[in-house]
Each structure stands twice: as structure tokens, then as C-alpha cells.
């Protein structure tokens with residue numbers, strides 16, 4: 001099966017072409033999301049058209065930001081990162097235009113499915129995925145199937161209330177996990193301490209040069225990450241937790257987390273492993289390969 005897979009984000013569209021199990025090529029270009037849903041759609045169509053002019057394909061998979069009705073392939077809700085994207089009937093529009101089956105899935109779900117089928121979660125029955133960036137996204141796999149919940153929006157782990165009455169969150173609540181444990185939260189705290197810690201790279205570079213301040217800030221942040229993970233471990237007793245997001249590639253974080261989690265959970269939960277996602281920013285397109293080729297099926 002030949003597959004075109006796209007992963008639509010607030011800043012970029014990643015895309016890839018698969019022939020059978022082989023990734024033939026992948027690339028990235030700006031999504032121009034701030035110009036609105038119609039512009040994003042125009043970019044999606046031009047990428048597919050360009051690939052289609054060079055290569056044959058049997059199906060198209062779209063991973064996208066926003067809440068997705070994956071059965072009808074529509075955007076149920078998208079926030080202001082992509083204005084006027086809500087309600088777009090992506091599947092119908094693209095099937096009418098390109099005359100092949102189109103699958104649409106939410107980007108966090110698609111990335112988790114990619115990791116489940118081809119990446120760090122391969123072969124695991126029950127595991128969790130969390131992605132740390134501007135916010136915190138999550139996915140739950142039970143018996144190798146993505147758990148979606150009653151309205152299809154399960155695993156909003158970023159909004160677990162970790163500090164009641166704490167910092168305000170975009171969701172309207174206070175003290176949410178992502179206000180303390182996201183990459184944004186680390187940078188916000190570190191920047192308030194010193195302007196030299198202006199991004200994740202700068203903080204970890206100082207840490208690598210034995211900055212005690214950087215170490216203290218990172219250790220406190222890793223502790224915040226562990227609070228959420230420990231709650232989830234007690235609920236799900238997973239064999240594995242896969243962590244994604246650019247910052248997680250810093251080996252110190254995963255090592256420290258495994259240590260803290262052992263220290264702060266009951267012995268019967270010590271079997272859990274915390275590990276790094278293995279597909280990097282291609283997880284989403286791999287997820288769409290799994291869905292469109294039916295290597296992953298919801299039921």
C-alpha cells in the first residue's frame with residue numbers, strides 16, 4: 001500500500017510518503033495556521049498534489065491539531081492557533097478532490113498510535129504516552145487500543161489538578177498539571193530566576209556546565225512532572241510510560257524520573273518503566289500509516 005501522510009500543527013505541516021513498510025521521504029513546511037483553516041487546507045491540497053504528481057498512492061492520512069471526529073473526518077473544535085478551522089469536513093473535501101480513502105485523526109492520538117505500533121510502545125499491552133511542550137498532551141492504551149472516553153477526548157492529562165488553587169490555566173481552572181510540568185512552565189520559572197535561562201536549550205546548557213541554579217530549577221520541574229506520573233501510575237498500573245516532546249531527549253530527565261517514581265510509589269508499582277518516545281517528530285505520520293494501512297484498528 002502506498003500512503004501519503006500529513007501531520008498538521010500550529011506552525012508546521014510534516015509530511016511523508018510510505019511504500020509498504022518503507023518511508024520513502026519526509027519533509028516539513030510552514031502550515032501558515034494563523035492565516036486560518038482555508039489557508040491550511042490550501043497547503044494540504046498543494047502538498048498532496050505535488051506528491052501525487054510524482055508518485056502513485058492508495059490512501060491519505062491526516063493527523064491534525066484540534067479535536068477530531070475520526071469517524072466523519074471533521075474538525076470538531078480548533079482553538080485560535082488555527083482560526084476558522086472548526087467544522088471543516090477534511091475527509092469529505094479531500095476524498096472528493098483526490099478520489100482515494102482519507103483518514104483523519106487528532107495529532108496527539110496519531111503520534112501515540114505511531115509509538116504504539118512502530119515505536120517505544122511496540123508490543124506493550126497497557127501503556128501511557130505524554131507529550132511535554134507548550135502544554136501537556138496524553139494518550140492511554142489499554143489492551144493495545146487507544147482509550148478515547150465517552151466524548152472521544154480522554155487523557156487530557158495536562159489539566160489534572162495538581163496544585164488546588166494554584167496558577168490559572170487556559171481551561172478555566174487553577175493549578176493544572178501543565179502549568180507546572182510543561183516545557184513552558186520550566187522556562188517561565190527559570191526566566192523569572194534569570195534572563196539567561198531564556199529557553200530550554202539555554203537552561204540545559206547551563207546545567208551541562210555545572211550551574212547549580214539550573215540544576216535546582218530542573219530538579220524542581222522534574223519533581224512536578226513526577227507528581228502527575230505517580231497519580232497516573234496508581235490509576236493505570238501501566239507497564240510503560242512513553243514521554244515525548246523535544247525537551248525529553250535530555251537524558252537527565254528520564255533517568256531522574258525513573259529514580260523519583262521508584263522512591264514515591266509502593267513497591268507493587270515498581271515494574272513501570274519510563275522511557276523516551278522513539279519516533280521523534282515523525283510519530284504523527286507513522287500513526288497515520290498505521291491507521292490508513294489498518295495495522296492499527298480501533299475495534
Ligand SMILES: [Zn+2]
Pocket residue numbers: 158159169170171172173176
Ligand atoms: Zn487546565
